[in-house]
Amino acid sequence: MTPLLQVEGIEKRYGARIGCAAVSFDLYPGEVMGIVGESGSGKSTLLNCLAGHLAPDAGKVVFDTRAEGPVDTVTMSEPERRMLSRTDWAFVHQHARDGLRMSVSAGANIGERLMAVGDRHYGSIRSRAIDWLDRVEIDESRVDDRPTSFSGGMQQRLQIARNLVTGPRLVFMDEPTGGLDVSVQARLLDLLRGLVREMGLSAIIVTHDLAVVRLLADRLMVMKDGRVVEAGLTDQVLDDPQHAYTQLLVSSVLQV
Amino acid sequence: MTRNMPIRNCWSPAFCRFEYLEKDEEMIELVDVSKSFTLHNQGSAVIPVMTGASLRVSRGECVALTGASGAGKSTLMRVIYGNYLASAGTVTVGGLNVTLAEPRQILALRRETLGYVSQFLRVVPRVPTLEVVAEPLLALGHDRQMALDRAAGLLARLNIPQRLWALSPTTFSGGEQQRVNIARGFAHDYPALLLDEPTASLDARNRETVLELIEEAKCRGAAIVGIFHDSEARQRVSDRDIDVSQFAPGLAQ
Structure with a gap:
């Protein structure tokens, strides 16, 4: 099987400081990988390098495209990369406001991504928008409301609908449950798990919440000071951590 | 023998789903497995818990792990499941070398070949019980209705009220x-x-159902490793007892 994403030696520096360095891994179709580490460990920098939001100083991010097979997205032209991020890729931001257009309706937020890939039929765009609102458990009657009138959890679900409507194959998520109430978090996790399974999505999830990765991710990468210190099967890394830093991280979780 | 589920005919050749396995092929095999924990944040203390563990389980066979609490029964089971990394030696399950396998190979093994009933249920909050039980079948791509029917059958058999x-x-x-x-x-x-105390905290009726489930699994050719503190249950389903204290690091010289 060809990996969906092959990452080789990604490095990003901010002046003399290391953002992330020497990160390599393969991600296969249907796999969900978590990246954990404390604030400043380089996990968001890495995610942004992978998703094309930041240009890495070194390394390759090879994506298995539908049309041409594996292509290095770092050296790809800007229009090609933008097309990819509208079709096969999706990015779920921690703050829904960063991933939504707050001044247009919920339906338009979803429809916009469909129009970006060439959908022009108003009726079909609207019905697909309504279908996706239903899938993320937002009532159909809210389709013409602006996301400013939504709760934080609803905004996050709308952002997910907007991202998934075009049937992407790879989803990048930056703290998707951060800043939400635990009850809302659980609901979102349940939704994400279902969507990942039904759509056969691959995903890379950055979070500092070990409970979230245990429930969502198949594999786990632990970062410290910009480098990967440990990687493996999620439950193995959490239950039998090998590296000093991972042991500290796991043993520091408060029990409820 | 049972309600709600098709009664399985153990001696029917049509029933055997594991014909691709040689008759004597081992489903689970451990060769010279050791496990120690290094506690980096507590003075790098190394705690050896198991050394030279070897074990073979054939299809249709149930092996019970015995030994005092803390002897390493659950540790051994977790090493087989790939939840703990073996420090040395080889663990093979269904032909896959678990000690060397990639995460996705272990996940596929757990999805298709190797089941594990732990002592604690860990689920996403809010997911209905019926879905929790059907999930392993859905993950294998089975038809949704079939998965839910099968889940309902098992829940009814285990006396979980439908409400x-x-x-x-x-x-x-x-x-x-x-x-x-x-x-x-x-x-x-x-x-x-792998069954970790499957009959603990169950009343007599449910305990009986669980023992029947284990017997049926053996019958269809499953290789089973179990921990049973309930000695009557162990005697009934186990073909062989293995005392894990023989793998305690102090003893194996």
């Missing part, structure tokens, strides 16, 4: 959670099964 099926098991009593966990563990006909 609870639509609720999340997180609010259930300990015994109910344990039965949901067992139903989930038996939803798919795994060729290999």
Whole structure:
């Protein structure tokens, strides 16, 4: 099987400081990988390098495209990369406001991504928008409301609908449950798990919440000071951590 | 023997799903496995827990791990499941070398071949019990209705009242959670099964059902490794007892 994403030696520096360095891994179709580490460990920098939001100083991010097979997205032209991020890729931001257009309706937020890939039929765009609102458990009657009138959890679900409507194959998520109430978090996790399974999505999830990765991710990468210190099967890394830093991280979780 | 589920004819050749295995091929094999924990944040203390563990389990066979509490029964089981990394030696399950396998290979093994009923149920909050039990079948791509029917059959057999099926098991009593966990563990006909105290905290009627499930699994050719503090249950389903204290690091010279 060809990996969906092959990452080789990604490095990003901010002046003399290391953002992330020497990160390599393969991600296969249907796999969900978590990246954990404390604030400043380089996990968001890495995610942004992978998703094309930041240009890495070194390394390759090879994506298995539908049309041409594996292509290095770092050296790809800007229009090609933008097309990819509208079709096969999706990015779920921690703050829904960063991933939504707050001044247009919920339906338009979803429809916009469909129009970006060439959908022009108003009726079909609207019905697909309504279908996706239903899938993320937002009532159909809210389709013409602006996301400013939504709760934080609803905004996050709308952002997910907007991202998934075009049937992407790879989803990048930056703290998707951060800043939400635990009850809302659980609901979102349940939704994400279902969507990942039904759509056969691959995903890379950055979070500092070990409970979230245990429930969502198949594999786990632990970062410290910009480098990967440990990687493996999620439950193995959490239950039998090998590296000093991972042991500290796991043993520091408060029990409820 | 049972209600709600098709009665399986053990001696029917059509029933054997593991014909691709040689008659004597081992489903689970451990060769010279050691395990130690290094506690980096506590003065780098190295705690050896197991050394030179070797074990073979054939299809249709149930092996019970025995030994005092803390002797390493659960550790051994977790090493087989790939939840703990072996420090040395080889673990093979269904032909896959677990000690060298990639995460995705271990996940595929757990999905298709190796089931594990742990002592505690760990689920996403809010997911209904019926879905929790059906999930292993859905993950294998089975038809949704078939998966839900099978889950319903198991829950009924384990006496979980139907009015609870639509609720999340997180609010259930300990015994109910344990039965949901067992139903989930038996939803798919795994060729290999790890059972950690499957009859603990169950009343006589449910204990009987669980023992029947284990016997049926053996019958269809599953290789089973179990921990049973309930000695009567152990005597009934186990073909062989292995005392794990023989693998204690102090003794093996």
